[in-house]
Amino acid sequence: MRTMHPYLNFDGQAEEAFNFYKSVLGGEFSFFQKMSDAPESDKLPENEKNRVMHVALPINEHTILMASDCLPSAGHVLREGNNMYVHIAAESREDADKLFNGLSAGGTIEMPMEDMFWGDYFGSFKDKFGIQWMINFGSY
The missing domain is CATH 3.10.180.10 (2,3-Dihydroxybiphenyl 1,2-Dioxygenase, domain 1)
Incomplete structure (x- = not known):
């Protein structure tokens, strides 16, 4: 979920x-x-x-x-x-990539999706409407 x-x-x-x-x-x-x-x-x-x-x-x-x-x-x-x-806690890495790629289309990438030192798969961006998003798969 x-x-x-x-x-x-x-x-x-x-x-x-x-x-x-x-x-x-x-x-x-x-x-x-x-x-x-x-x-x-x-x-x-x-x-x-x-x-x-x-x-x-x-x-x-x-x-x-x-x-x-x-x-x-x-x-x-x-x-x-x-x-x-x-912040969206994704169901899987694939779900995280799908959400990140879809929502960031036409926007500005702040941090691309990648494995982070705290153990999660994470990325952030501002969408084409100026809304800021974080996509995370892992601890949340």
Whole structure:
């Protein structure tokens, strides 16, 4: 079964925001990782190492609120309109490729579908209508 999840972007406030959301919505984080936990994080500026790479807060059995902080050193600039993605958890690698290739047609690829260091198959893009998407097969 495919599931869709809201994915939020922050400029250094993801941890604070998600602690707040958790205090209101309840539950526990199913995933929480800082940029300093990522490969080659030693190349990041000190002020970015404590930013959130990925956080996931299950809302119910079918919905997970997720987020990360942007990295200014990588050229990420948070603007209204790029602070949210639609995340689709695919049923298989083939399903992920089908969704990615179909939805990204005429759009702009941010990250092509590929195996990621955290073990999932993942890609992201902005579609031809300006909506940002993440396609993932693996842990969600």
